[in-house]
Amino acid sequence: MTRRLEINEVSPRDGLQMEPVNVPTQAKIAFIDALSACGFSRIEVTSYTSPKAIPVLADAEAVMAGIKRVAGVKYTALVPNLRGMERAVDGRPDEINLVMSASETHNRANLRMTRAQSLATLQEVIRAAAGLNLPCNVSLSTAFGCPFDGEVDPEQVIGLAGLLADTGAAGITVCDTTGMAYPTQVARLCEQLQRAVPGLPLTIHLHNTRGMGLANALAAFDAGIDRFDGALGGLGGCPYAPGASGNVSTEELVHMFAAMGHDTGVALDALLAVVGSLSGVVGRPVSSQLAQAGPRLRRFAPPAWLAEKFTQ
Amino acid sequence: MTRRLEINEVSPRDGLQMEPVNVPTQAKIAFIDALSACGFSRIEVTSYTSPKAIPVLADAEAVMAGIKRVAGVKYTALVPNLRGMERAVDGRPDEINLVMSASETHNRANLRMTRAQSLATLQEVIRAAAGLNLPCNVSLSTAFGCPFDGEVDPEQVIGLAGLLADTGAAGITVCDTTGMAYPTQVARLCEQLQRAVPGLPLTIHLHNTRGMGLANALAAFDAGIDRFDGALGGLGGCPYAPGASGNVSTEELVHMFAAMGHDTGVALDALLAVVGSLSGVVGRPVSSQLAQAGPRLRRFAPPAWLAEKFTQ
Numbered sequence: 001m002t003r004r005l006e007i008n009e010v011s012p013r014d015g016l017q018m019e020p021v022n023v024p025t026q027a028k029i030a031f032i033d034a035l036s037a038c039g040f041s042r043i044e045v046t047s048y049t050s051p052k053a054i055p056v057l058a059d060a061e062a063v064m065a066g067i068k069r070v071a072g073v074k075y076t077a078l079v080p081n082l083r084g085m086e087r088a089v090d091g092r093p094d095e096i097n098l099v100m101s102a103s104e105t106h107n108r109a110n111l112r113m114t115r116a117q118s119l120a121t122l123q124e125v126i127r128a129a130a131g132l133n134l135p136c137n138v139s140l141s142t143a144f145g146c147p148f149d150g151e152v153d154p155e156q157v158i159g160l161a162g163l164l165a166d167t168g169a170a171g172i173t174v175c176d177t178t179g180m181a182y183p184t185q186v187a188r189l190c191e192q193l194q195r196a197v198p199g200l201p202l203t204i205h206l207h208n209t210r211g212m213g214l215a216n217a218l219a220a221f222d223a224g225i226d227r228f229d230g231a232l233g234g235l236g237g238c239p240y241a242p243g244a245s246g247n248v249s250t251e252e253l254v255h256m257f258a259a260m261g262h263d264t265g266v267a268l269d270a271l272l273a274v275v276g277s278l279s280g281v282v283g284r285p286v287s288s289q290l291a292q293a294g295p296r297l298r299r300f301a302p303p304a305w306l307a308e309k310f311t312q
Numbered sequence: 313m314t315r316r317l318e319i320n321e322v323s324p325r326d327g328l329q330m331e332p333v334n335v336p337t338q339a340k341i342a343f344i345d346a347l348s349a350c351g352f353s354r355i356e357v358t359s360y361t362s363p364k365a366i367p368v369l370a371d372a373e374a375v376m377a378g379i380k381r382v383a384g385v386k387y388t389a390l391v392p393n394l395r396g397m398e399r400a401v402d403g404r405p406d407e408i409n410l411v412m413s414a415s416e417t418h419n420r421a422n423l424r425m426t427r428a429q430s431l432a433t434l435q436e437v438i439r440a441a442a443g444l445n446l447p448c449n450v451s452l453s454t455a456f457g458c459p460f461d462g463e464v465d466p467e468q469v470i471g472l473a474g475l476l477a478d479t480g481a482a483g484i485t486v487c488d489t490t491g492m493a494y495p496t497q498v499a500r501l502c503e504q505l506q507r508a509v510p511g512l513p514l515t516i517h518l519h520n521t522r523g524m525g526l527a528n529a530l531a532a533f534d535a536g537i538d539r540f541d542g543a544l545g546g547l548g549g550c551p552y553a554p555g556a557s558g559n560v561s562t563e564e565l566v567h568m569f570a571a572m573g574h575d576t577g578v579a580l581d582a583l584l585a586v587v588g589s590l591s592g593v594v595g596r597p598v599s600s601q602l603a604q605a606g607p608r609l610r611r612f613a614p615p616a617w618l619a620e621k622f623t624q
Binding site: 108109112147148150151180181184185208210212213215218219259261288289290292296297298299303306 | 417420421424426457459460462463491492494495496497520521522523524525526527529530531557561564567568571572573600601602604605607608609610611612613614615618621622
């Protein structure tokens with residue numbers, strides 16, 4: 001009954017890129033090194049996007065060069081295009097992650113390209129990376145709904161996944177970018193994708209925008225998904241959905257699946273210690289329900305008067 | 313596939329009793345009247361506990377007398393013992409709710425009695441209420457874990473439910489008082505209880521202490537549970553679990569099940585309007601992920617530059 005899950009920690013990239021402060025390079029490296037000790041399958045370290053577009057990740061090369069790699073952890077980086085891939089190669093990522101949206105307006109707003117242009121760009125990168133033996137995962141944003149276009153037809157997601165798999169993608173991440181997913185929708189799309197691209201590793205990327213993060217994770221798990229993105233402390237978010245909270249918090253994901261008896265590889269105690277240091281990294285209070293309450297079996301002392309009142 | 317769910321709004325009792333401020337009686341009445349317009353199956357209006365124990369609910373009689381009842385809504389009140397039941401009768405509650413804990417130390421700390429004493433007290437009330445045709449629901453606290461004793465043996469919960477059903481309880485609510493439940497545990501206990509007390513209405517009462525509120529609600533739903541407690545804005549909590557957040561938020565519960573296509577009877581728009589007024593009621597900022605983000609299909613305007621950049 002125990003299943004082995006793979007947790008991909010995305011906070012160094014997907015979390016920090018949303019923070020208003022510029023975390024110093026050495027602090028990023030120390031943060032990622034602390035994450036490396038926790039037992040993740042993957043850590044998304046940085047992004048090789050234009051420093052003009054995302055200034056806080058302009059130190060991608062220095063961060064990739066500075067981290068201490070731990071055996072068993074795959075260190076990945078986001079790459080927007082061929083030029084980004086060429087920059088990334090020297091940093092020896094174990095995998096690169098490409099991104100496009102399943103909905104047209106979000107793709108245009110987020111990537112300044114039509115979906116057709118993005119697809120061509122991604123296919124170009126996948127083909128070039130194949131020559132370098134560099135695995136390419138693709139994250140499909142707005143797979144469960146778009147803050148501009150509304151509902152997204154599952155066929156759009158399935159169609160893109162199929163085209164990208166045919167081109168040579170090593171995996172697909174289905175992303176609920178602005179927290180519009182609900183459990184039965186998640187289960188249905190996960191089942192459809194497993195049928196459409198059999199054997200291709202699928203990851204689910206959830207946000208907790210409307211409180212359903214873990215409910216959707218449970219639905220994906222029940223539908224057979226074994227790979228989950230998470231961001232420590234629930235960092236991240238989406239600039240196009242104001243008021244929205246961030247990614248599903250990794251510690252709550254790990255805590256839930258551990259309670260259910262599954263093996264995430266991640267040591268919760270070590271992880272909660274890193275959450276405790278997170279406010280220092282980003283310069284603002286960051287927490288999660290779990291970090292505040294502690295693990296479920298945390299024991300509290302009964303009130304002092306109890307012993308006196310009940311003296312048997 | 314559509315299921316009819318019953319939502320029981322507990323914030324007027326379980327929420328307000330945890331607030332440090334004393335909400336004026338008229339404000340409570342106005343709040344409950346606003347809730348009455350939302351479509352709940354039940355509203356837990358107040359508690360006939362000792363005004364010394366819970367001073368903020370000392371106006372139980374005035375609140376029950378002051379609210380405008382809406383047909384189809386059951387107005388319930390918490391009753392701790394025979395004396396409380398006698399106080400409650402004049403207020404004509406549609407149902408009373410009794411409470412005891414599944415774990416010994418929590419029962420002693422919360423109710424100042426042993427479980428054996430509590431059980432005898434509850435059975436006395438159930439028998440007296442039968443003579444008045446007053447239905448008694450029983451809420452079993454710490455059914456999924458105790459902050460003092462740790463894991464709670466499901467047999468304790470099942471045994472108590474059986475004894476109370478035999479005595480004449482009209483329903484049982486299984487409560488995750490401090491948010492220790494996890495999905496597979498919820499599913500298992502709900503299934504066991506349905507077998508142990510077949511035909512007896514079961515309600516689940518969840519907290520979001522460790523982020524699993526909606527995941528546990530989903531697990532309970534999948535296990536056949538149709539009745540859910542919730543508190544608007546996630547009000548409430550447990551005095552014995554510091555740092556812990558409150559009940560699962562009603563609006564997030566309703567939003568999730570509505571997205572899944574089920575009928576909760578509750579109008580989400582009306583409910584979110586009441587959430588908007590909640591900070592004014594309790595005198596501190598109160599919200600929920602959903603109240604901040606809005607319903608999942610809320611549309612945002614694309615950035616202004618899009619139209620110019622993509623001119624086809």
